Amino acid sequence: MSLLAVSNLTKRYRRGGNTVIAVDDVSFYIEPGETLALAGPSGSGKSTIARLVLRLIEPDAGRIEFEGNDFLALRGAMLRARRARLQMVFQDPLAAFNPRATVARVLDDPLRIHGIASRAERPRRIAALLERVGLAADLAPRAIHEISGGQRQRVAIARAIATGPSLIVLDEAVSALDVSVRGQILDLLLDLQSQERIAYLFISHDLGVVRALAHRVILLDAGRIAESGDARAVIDAPQSAIGRALVAAAPRLKRTTQDAS
């Protein structure tokens, strides 16, 4: 049984007098411990799918099964409980967190809200989470806005794993990081996956990273699945028009100086 099974998902927006179909009859699955990437140009629907899967927005049609349950039918306490298993990391953790909070507060919230650790136990759990993502425990009292972007993204990952999720949605989670930091965060994500068997829904516009990190990829175009399959097979030989355009547009290290043409 798949960890996540999405069938015929559709989301329309009304903009002015027009209806925009942001996600159009999309179906896919994710297995435990697997990384599925969603890639595509701006407006292709990849972030809308992420928000639908997280139930930050509701679909117009379709079905989402998560850990064997009808995820769209969950309400109230049942939904909150299940959300502990489905976490998220966004592109900009400064926008995702209360900027006045401390690192400890950001990690304390999920432990408290989901009843994972008692008040007395939480400082030790927070220290362990920080250590798990490669941060020093003495970072805990620092304010979120004081630490570096790479440290903040590690805190975001620590927050996501605090509730013991089986799936983390990573929406452009490494896109805003310096390349030297990006490599370390990717290593951390891979380590967590192999240790905890966490699955990732990895949303990215960067085909190089997708190819290196994901097991499978779905290429989206205008809300529809244009192509899907093994990440390396798809990116090495794209069959769809959007796949070929994305591959052609990916920046490549050029070894010789090109003349203007």
Add this chain to the structure above:
Amino acid sequence: MSALASIHDLTVTYRRDGNAVAALRNISLDIVAGERLAVIGESGSGKSTLALAIAGLLPASSAVCGRIEWPGSGRPPLLGRDIGFVFQDPSVSLDPVMTVGKQIAEVARTHLGLTWSQAYAKAKTLLERVRLPDPDSALHAFPHQLSGGQKQRVAIAAAIAAGPKLLIADEATSALDTIVQAEIVALIRRLVAEDGMTLLFISHDIALATELAERIAVFRHGQLIELGTTAQIVSTPSQPYTRALLDAHIGLDAAPLLNRAGLHA
């Protein structure tokens, strides 16, 4: 190989919370007339401060030592006329309540002494040159009616409206998706060649820089650590940091990070 701009021992210091922070330290660099020069670096490298210093856009609170000379001209360059500047985010750099046509025409009218009707005609020609679909109706459009890529085309049209010698693009494609980024890079390349402009291309993306630039300057912590032709920088970098930046690029030919054997175990 004459220098369009000669930067000598440039140091720029910002004041932040009562402390002085050096954003650039003792930078000496020639920008050769007609070249495409990329300046690359990570956050805090000083690359954007260099662009702002050259364009004369540093905040008044910054302290500047050293000098920038413009050997080919008897006067300091004027932003808009001699230097065109394209910023990262056109939804911020364009005026949201002014039509696209007027924003471009205003540059031409201010710096070229054209009448409004001449300036609008020039704006229409520029919109055609940056390949905006339907230039006639785009003249009367507001920025919010355009896509991100189209807005950046408008910003480029405004930047080159007065025929500047130097075009500075500061992370001008970083907010765009990969396909639009490639289109904008191709557009910049074509316009620079057609008008004989010098290009200063500021980017965090070393691969993108190698696709566009003839020379690359690598910045780190406010210092210029390496400068060379694109081929030298890519093939025989002298600095370990440059090598690390090259190694950190995850291209379409990179070895997979993933241990596939671990799945479903």
